[in-house]
Amino acid sequence: MARVSYIEAGRQAVAEEMRRDPLVWAVGEDLGRGGVFGQYTGLADEFGSDRISDAPISESCILGAAVGAAMTGTRPIVEMRFSDFALCAVDELVNQAAKARYMFGGQTRVPIVVREPIGMWRSSAAQHSQSLEAWYAHIPGLVVAVPSTPADAKGLLKAAIRCDDPVVFMEHKNLWPLEGEVPDGDVVVDFGKARTVREGRDVTIVSWSAAVHTAEEAAKTLSGEGVEADVIDLRTLWPWDKAAVLKSVETTGRLLVVQESVSVAGFGAEVAATVAEALHGVLKAPVRRLGAPRIPISYAPPLEDEVRVTADAVAAAARDLVTRINR
Amino acid sequence: MPAGQSTRASNLNIERLKAQFGEMCRIREFERAAITASTEKLVLGAIHPSIGQEAVAVGVCGNLKRDDIILSTHRGHGHTMAKGADALAMMRELFGRAGGTSGGKGGSMHIADFSVGMLGANGVVAANINIAAGAAHAIKLKGEDKVVVCFFGDGAINRGPFLEGLNWAGVFKLPIVFVCEDNGFAATTRTHAMTAGGGPAARAESIGIKAEIVDGNDVVAVDEIARSLIEEARRGTPRFLLANTYRLTGHTSADPAPYRAEEEVQERWLNDPIETVRNALVRAGVAPDELDAMHRAAEAEMTQAYETAKATEWPETALAFADVQDIGDPREEAF
Numbered sequence: 078m079a080r081v082s083y084i085e086a087g088r089q090a091v092a093e094e095m096r097r098d099p100l101v102w103a104v105g106e107d108l109g110r111g112g113v114f115g116q117y118t119g120l121a122d123e124f125g126s127d128r129i130s131d132a133p134i135s136e137s138c139i140l141g142a143a144v145g146a147a148m149t150g151t152r153p154i155v156e157m158r159f160s161d162f163a164l165c166a167v168d169e170l171v172n173q174a175a176k177a178r179y180m181f182g183g184q185t186r187v188p189i190v191v192r193e194p195i196g197m198w199r200s201s202a203a204q205h206s207q208s209l210e211a212w213y214a215h216i217p218g219l220v221v222a223v224p225s226t227p228a229d230a231k232g233l234l235k236a237a238i239r240c241d242d243p244v245v246f247m248e249h250k251n252l253w254p255l256e257g258e259v260p261d262g263d264v265v266v267d268f269g270k271a272r273t274v275r276e277g278r279d280v281t282i283v284s285w286s287a288a289v290h291t292a293e294e295a296a297k298t299l300s301g302e303g304v305e306a307d308v309i310d311l312r313t314l315w316p317w318d319k320a321a322v323l324k325s326v327e328t329t330g331r332l333l334v335v336q337e338s339v340s341v342a343g344f345g346a347e348v349a350a351t352v353a354e355a356l357h358g359v360l361k362a363p364v365r366r367l368g369a370p371r372i373p374i375s376y377a378p379p380l381e382d383e384v385r386v387t388a389d390a391v392a393a394a395a396r397d398l399v400t401r402i403n404r
Numbered sequence: 405m406p407a408g409q410s411t412r413a414s415n416l417n418i419e420r421l422k423a424q425f426g427e428m429c430r431i432r433e434f435e436r437a438a439i440t441a442s443t444e445k446l447v448l449g450a451i452h453p454s455i456g457q458e459a460v461a462v463g464v465c466g467n468l469k470r471d472d473i474i475l476s477t478h479r480g481h482g483h484t485m486a487k488g489a490d491a492l493a494m495m496r497e498l499f500g501r502a503g504g505t506s507g508g509k510g511g512s513m514h515i516a517d518f519s520v521g522m523l524g525a526n527g528v529v530a531a532n533i534n535i536a537a538g539a540a541h542a543i544k545l546k547g548e549d550k551v552v553v554c555f556f557g558d559g560a561i562n563r564g565p566f567l568e569g570l571n572w573a574g575v576f577k578l579p580i581v582f583v584c585e586d587n588g589f590a591a592t593t594r595t596h597a598m599t600a601g602g603g604p605a606a607r608a609e610s611i612g613i614k615a616e617i618v619d620g621n622d623v624v625a626v627d628e629i630a631r632s633l634i635e636e637a638r639r640g641t642p643r644f645l646l647a648n649t650y651r652l653t654g655h656t657s658a659d660p661a662p663y664r665a666e667e668e669v670q671e672r673w674l675n676d677p678i679e680t681v682r683n684a685l686v687r688a689g690v691a692p693d694e695l696d697a698m699h700r701a702a703e704a705e706m707t708q709a710y711e712t713a714k715a716t717e718w719p720e721t722a723l724a725f726a727d728v729q730d731i732g733d734p735r736e737e738a739f
Contacts, residue, residue, distance in 0.1 A: 100546075102545060127545060132572075133568070133571055133572065133575060135568045135572065137534060137564055138534045138537060138565065138568035138569055138571070141531065141533075141534025141535050141537070141538060141565060141569070142534055142535070142537045142541055142569075142572055143538055144534075144535050144538055145475075145523070145534070145535035145536055145537060145538025145539035145540075145541070146541050146542035147538075147542075148535070148539065149523075149538075149542040149543065150542060150546065151542045151546065153538075168528055169531070169534060169535075172531065173526075173531060173535060177524065178728075178729070179728055180506060180509055180514040181510055181514060181516045181518070181524055182504070182505070182506030182507030182508070182510060182516075183507065183726065183727035184506065184516060184517075184518040185516075185518055185523070185524075217729070219729070220729065220731045240731055241730055242729040242730055244731075268731050269731070315732045316731060316732030
């Protein structure tokens with residue numbers, strides 16, 4: 078086990094997979110100098126500019142070319158810089174990558190990894206701060222990964238590169254410097270297996286990406302008050318670990334979903350609806366979602382902070398669920 | 405210009421030209437059968453015939469090897485057949501039946517046969533251009549001796565992927581030939597009314613990709629220029645071919661095309677590429693009876709394909725759940 082940052086964990090995953098498989102290559106803007114956040118630092122030196130390839134500012138072509146290159150036997154890692162910019166390539170991702178295998182009757186597969194960093198990033202405002210993971214979970218054919226720890230950033234990215242399906246891989250920009258233990262060796266994290274962040278009997282808190290850390294902080298506070306939260310990190314939104322969530326809520330009888338993204342039509346709604354459908358009889362309180370209001374992200378810090386889901390808010394919501402007298 | 409005057413009678417390779425004539429007849433008769441089936445509601449959804457444009461598909465694809473790659477548009481039957489796809493499997497695909505090229509999941513607009521290097525027709529105009537650039541990129545990365553031909557219509561030049569894909573091919577020096585089939589219409593609108601500047605070839609040249617312009621209704625001319633462009637592209641110089649042609653039907657088989665005068669269409673039928681090549685062959689001494697027999701054989705083949713497709717069973721409904729994805733497969737209860 079070594080302590081590694083989230084950004085370095087991803088860099089290691091790319092390097093290790095590129096050493097393992099000569100058909101893996103990465104393409105995107107500014108990769109030659111290491112990527113906009115430094116996720117590819119040093120990789121061009123090792124693998125050359127053909128395999129760590131700079132690209133024109135041309136998101137549509139970066140993604141479309143990756144689809145063509147994947148259909149003809151290579152395994153591209155596509156760098157979109159910000160998930161916001163990937164919107165310039167939505168046709169290529171949603172109409173082409175996600176559907177090619179199906180609409181061509183299984184004649185082809187599209188093994189691409191689309192890295193789309195998400196999340197509020199201080200004063201980056203409305204076009205560099207979105208969390209749009211729910212959009213992609215809605216699209217048949219796509220896998221959606223949202224790692225919250227360095228270990229998962231590495232293990233899930235390795236899984237994504239090996240996967241024959243197109244994977245939307247959403248790292249959180251605020252997590253780049255986060256350090257954590259990363260297992261030694263060739264460790265791959267399976268998609269669709271949630272991580273238990275901490276165990277508790279009173280309330281289930283489901284989250285993913287950076288909001289996991291907010292939920293964990295809240296759980297520590299709650300624990301001091303005698304309320305034990307079962308905190309689940311989904312790790313991937315498609316597939317998602319429905320079984321782990323249902324098992325937890327069967328025990329606690331209470332569900333709180335915590336997400337950074339806009340709450341309306343977010344993935345929390347899917348989790349909440351699934352639990353409500355399956356466990357109506359055992360719920361001790363109505364399911365509850367916490368997320369951002371349906372407004373764009375502001376530039377000014379106080380306005381930006383206004384939409385942020387805080388640990389205090391999570392603790393308050395959980396407290397409310399637990400103390401609510403229900404039936 | 406009357407039919408048959410535009411191909412040069414000298415230096416004709418008669419056997420090659422006869423094969424091209426036969427292939428053009430097969431494409432024509434395939435689409436005629438498909439239009440009939442569409443009218444009869446046996447083929448559902450939209451089909452986009454390429455009647456009148458067969459010389460481009462045949463002239464270009466005749467210079468490709470089986471391993472070479474093409475990508476096509478929503479008007480892709482001709483390209484697919486010319487690349488060597490099985491006509492019956494294609495017809496079954498149009499009928500949505502088992503044994504179709506895409507198992508009945510794609511239909512006409514997503515016709516594809518990866519076994520012959522046909523990587524798909526695309527329902528989104530210009531979307532195939534970026535994908536084609538990527539296929540050529542992979543060829544270069546793997547050091548393969550292959551080339552990509554990307555077909556698109558004149559309407560595609562007004563979408564971003566046209567600019568982005570051509571730029572990409574130029575930047576990375578990819579083995580690709582972009583073939584713009586200019587039939588004058590972007591769906592039902594005259595393209596020139598919606599296009600600023602000098603048109604497809606001028607735009608390609610502005611990106612530094614040398615463009616050639618050819619009479620797309622003259623299969624000999626297309627064959628000749630395509631051969632040289634494909635060889636240049638194979639060596640890593642992306643090239644562009646503007647093939648001027650005309651769509652003798654409407655945008656879809658259900659489009660009576662009232663936006664153009666009947667006289668215009670009648671005049672264009674005089675430049676039918678199949679009649680043109682037939683006349684050239686007759687002038688070169690081929691017996692008309694032989695050519696008529698070839699055309700009738702194509703017609704019989706496609707009538708048979710129509711009948712067989714009509715009698716073919718639907719795909720098993722369980723297949724609706726297949727080929728979505730491996731991870732999070734919708735057939736798995738766990739998800």
